[in-house]
Amino acid sequence: xxxxxxxxxxGNLGRGVESAVTKSADMELVAVFTRRDPTxxxxxxxxxxxxxxxxxxxxxxxxxLILCGGSANDLPEQTPAMAKYFNVIDSFxxxxxxxxxxxxxxxxxxxxxxLGMISVGWDPGxxxxxxxxxxxxxxxxxxxxxxxxxxxxxxxxxIRRIEGVADARQYTIPVETALERVRSGETPELSTREKHTRxxxxxxxxxxxxxxxxxxxVTMPNYFADYDTTVRFISQExxxxxHKGIPHxxxxxxxxxxxxxxxxxxIIEYRLQLDSNPEFTSSVLTAYARAVYRMAQEGQTGCKxxxxxxxxxLHPASGEELRKxxx
Amino acid sequence: xxxxxxxxxxGNLGRGVESAVTKSADMELVAVFTRRDPTxxxxxxxxxxxxxxxxxxxxxxxxxLILCGGSANDLPEQTPAMAKYFNVIDSFxxxxxxxxxxxxxxxxxxxxxxLGMISVGWDPGxxxxxxxxxxxxxxxxxxxxxxxxxxxxxxxxxIRRIEGVADARQYTIPVETALERVRSGETPELSTREKHTRxxxxxxxxxxxxxxxxxxxVTMPNYFADYDTTVRFISQExxxxxHKGIPHxxxxxxxxxxxxxxxxxxIIEYRLQLDSNPEFTSSVLTAYARAVYRMAQEGQTGCKxxxxxxxxxLHPASGEELRKxxx
Numbered sequence: 107x108x109x110x111x112x113x114x115x116x117g118n119l120g121r122g123v124e125s126a127v128t129k130s131a132d133m134e135l136v137a138v139f140t141r142r143d144p145t146x147x148x149x150x151x152x153x154x155x156x157x158x159x160x161x162x163x164x165x166x167x168x169x170x171l172i173l174c175g176g177s178a179n180d181l182p183e184q185t186p187a188m189a190k191y192f193n194v195i196d197s198f199x200x201x202x203x204x205x206x207x208x209x210x211x212x213x214x215x216x217x218x219x220x221l222g223m224i225s226v227g228w229d230p231g232x233x234x235x236x237x238x239x240x241x242x243x244x245x246x247x248x249x250x251x252x253x254x255x256x257x258x259x260x261x262x263x264x265i266r267r268i269e270g271v272a273d274a275r276q277y278t279i280p281v282e283t284a285l286e287r288v289r290s291g292e293t294p295e296l297s298t299r300e301k302h303t304r305x306x307x308x309x310x311x312x313x314x315x316x317x318x319x320x321x322x323x324v325t326m327p328n329y330f331a332d333y334d335t336t337v338r339f340i341s342q343e344x345x346x347x348x349h350k351g352i353p354h355x356x357x358x359x360x361x362x363x364x365x366x367x368x369x370x371x372x373i374i375e376y377r378l379q380l381d382s383n384p385e386f387t388s389s390v391l392t393a394y395a396r397a398v399y400r401m402a403q404e405g406q407t408g409c410k411x412x413x414x415x416x417x418x419x420l421h422p423a424s425g426e427e428l429r430k431x432x433x
Numbered sequence: 434x435x436x437x438x439x440x441x442x443x444g445n446l447g448r449g450v451e452s453a454v455t456k457s458a459d460m461e462l463v464a465v466f467t468r469r470d471p472t473x474x475x476x477x478x479x480x481x482x483x484x485x486x487x488x489x490x491x492x493x494x495x496x497x498l499i500l501c502g503g504s505a506n507d508l509p510e511q512t513p514a515m516a517k518y519f520n521v522i523d524s525f526x527x528x529x530x531x532x533x534x535x536x537x538x539x540x541x542x543x544x545x546x547x548l549g550m551i552s553v554g555w556d557p558g559x560x561x562x563x564x565x566x567x568x569x570x571x572x573x574x575x576x577x578x579x580x581x582x583x584x585x586x587x588x589x590x591x592i593r594r595i596e597g598v599a600d601a602r603q604y605t606i607p608v609e610t611a612l613e614r615v616r617s618g619e620t621p622e623l624s625t626r627e628k629h630t631r632x633x634x635x636x637x638x639x640x641x642x643x644x645x646x647x648x649x650x651v652t653m654p655n656y657f658a659d660y661d662t663t664v665r666f667i668s669q670e671x672x673x674x675x676h677k678g679i680p681h682x683x684x685x686x687x688x689x690x691x692x693x694x695x696x697x698x699x700i701i702e703y704r705l706q707l708d709s710n711p712e713f714t715s716s717v718l719t720a721y722a723r724a725v726y727r728m729a730q731e732g733q734t735g736c737k738x739x740x741x742x743x744x745x746x747l748h749p750a751s752g753e754e755l756r757k758x759x760x
Contacts, residue, residue: 125693129572150693205757225760232566232701234760235744239559241759242720242747243713245456289706364716366452366477370708372716374559377704379616381697386570389691389699393569413745413755417562420569421740428740430532432568433552433561 108134109399110167111392112192114158114184115174116140116147118352119197122388123172124150130392132422136167165191169402170395172196174388182207189214189222193402195395197227197387204230212409221402222409226394227387228378229253233358235412236376240360244372247362248293252280252301256354256383264329265306268322270314273342275349277305280356288359291371304335307349309342354383393420435461436726437494438719439519441485441511442501443467443474445679446524449715450499451477457719459749463494492518496729497722499523501715509534516541516549520729522722524554524714531557539736548729549736553721554714555705556580560685562739563703567687571699574689575620579607579628583681583710591656592633595649597641600669602676604632607683615686618698631662634676636669681710720747 111127113120116138127135128151135153144155156164161171171192175181181198188194189211198207204225211222225231229251237249258278265274284301287294294300306323310316320337324330340348355378364370380386394412397419401410418425423432438454440447443465454462455478462480471482483491488498498519502508508525515521516538525534531552538549552558556578564576585605592601611628614621621627633650637643647664651657667675682705691697707713721739724746728737745752750759 122691125691128693129691201760204760205753208756230760232570235566237759238744238748238755239562242723242744242749243559243716245749291706364449364452364456364709364712366455370712372708372713373704373706375702375704375706377700377702379618379700379702381699382691385691385697386699389570396569411756411760413748413752413760414743416741416743417565417569418740421565422569422572425740426532428565429535429738432564433528433531433557433738433740 108132109396110134110136110169111395112137112139112161112164112168112171113174114139114161114171114188115180116142116149116155117174118384119388119391120172120174121150122382122385123174123392124153125385126389126392130396130422132396133392137161137164161188162191168192170195170398172391172395174391182210185222185224186210186214189220190218191220193221193398195223195226195391195398197231197391198225199227199230201230208409208411215408219407221398221407223394223398223411223415224409225411226391228380228390229356231387231390231412232378233356233376236358236374237360238413240358240362240374244360244362244364244374246364246368247360250288250296250359250361251356252285252359253356254278254280254302254354256356256380257349257352259352261304261306261329264326265308265323268319270311270319271308272311273309273345275307275345277307279303279305285357288361289373289375291361291373293361298332299334302333304330304333306335306337307340307345308337309345310339351381352383353379353381354386355379396420396422435459436723437461437463437496438722439464439466439488439491439495439498440501441466441488441498441515442507443469443476443482444501445711446715446718447501448477449709449712450501450719451480452712453716453719457723457749459723460719464488464491488515489518495519497522497725499718499722501718509537512549512551513537513541516547517545518547520548520725522550522553522718522725524558524718525552526554526557528557535736535738542735546734548725548734550721550725550738550742551736552738554717555707556683558714558717558739559705560683560703563685563701564687565740567685567689567701571687571689571691571701573691573695574687577615577623577686577688578683579612579686580683581605581607581629581681583683583707584676584679586679588631588633588656591653592635592650595646597638597646598635599638600636600672602634602672604634606630606632612684615688616700616702618688618700620688625659626661629660631657631660633662633664634667634672635664636672637666678708679710680706680708681713682706723747723749 261276500523588603
């Protein structure tokens, strides 16, 4: 009896889930739903594709629906709408709007006896977990989150909107000396500039004013002005050859003290190095879909996050096996 | 309404819990139980000390009893015995005997409507969690656990038993090149010798045969023979001055691939650097005591491990606050 999974939205994330399900012996992908013309979408594994509005017809054939749309426009509508019929899970990542999204999904789930899980991925997601564990274990301490080295899609897009830019790729890079200070047990106050640098690879249109492009990038408020930013002009061929991947990652630290005189310091570091940001997020989503299924089977309803999920629920092995082999 | 904690066993671990409770605003330490003469034990915070056999009398005044004895002799008896009356938590760390200990505690808890939690600390404990998360997210991958740099009490004791040795301290040190290989995305098969080295600081008795001591150490089966071991003879003053602490730590890695052609690699690293091994374990125990209390309040009974605990249960803040501030 495998867990029946469906995907809503067949972009990078949806394809990542399709791939992750093939590595999960206890799961089976039964459908992909899309807002595009389904005849134009060919899935890698041959699983059938339907229009989004036909999902409801398949209600009884799906245990968990994994929503793979974007946080800006898709998920705020889709997750609550689908939670009416399905146990759902998404990777909603607009941190500031999580409480609002949670409330919307929670209300629909409770009314319909379904279970929803939101903001599952690595940040929010695995990074959030590690912040929670760190604070709980070392209440007297400081948190640090660094991102990178990795591609920021939003920043790359911002560069592409500058006049004269044909294409661009932006990397966020943690500052090595800042990492060293935290790892050595200092608890520095770090400014935005001290934590990360930004590196931009830009393809300029023919005849474009390179100096003007560079100036527009490094002074762009919110995106680049508060950082030490490097701009490198390269050809489209170089960009396609050397910067096609979407790697990312980062670290969450908890640095705290114990003892009656705060005499002992402890540093917890959780670090991710990811070749593919969307595929890792998809893998986290797929593992948590297993937990959604199990929690729903237990009769739980309402909205949950990674903070509500016991680790054993993610793993295909039984509690007994886990205690024996991995505890 | 604070959570009422009691400690059984007032050694390094017990004192660590006493200290950790002072950093937990929602907890209160109400008693320490000891097998020694209670008039001979003075607690740091002045909390009263009683003989172990008087614990039962205080049954209704204690929410969670934290067992701070040793895994070899104390916990296999004490945890099930106390689970008859109390919600209990221990740091039982004999990996091979966890299933047996679990069964014993589970039976008593279920019979008496109590909740027990065993093997809470960092290994078993936080390292186990990270193995579970890593395997669940990246099913196609390899696990690596490294320990150190840190003091191994058992190995230090083994050296002290050698003729001519007055005192000793042993450090387990991960091999830097092995860490680099794993961090760089290789998935090497590593032998015992390739993963860790052992460094021994030894105080010899006057007139002892140093060469014989060194030989006895480096050839000792199980403890040292399979490792590259360094022996340094130092004075008792140097040992007391430079090697008094009990630091430890280590790393758990999951290195795995995703994608239809396994084309993307992801590396998850969880790393601990601990100034005091027992105080960190105590801090983990104290955070999980909060979860024991909350799970017991919900009506859960039986034996649990860290794998059964949702992260939010460890943190003093509400679910709403956690979602807003930390997700």
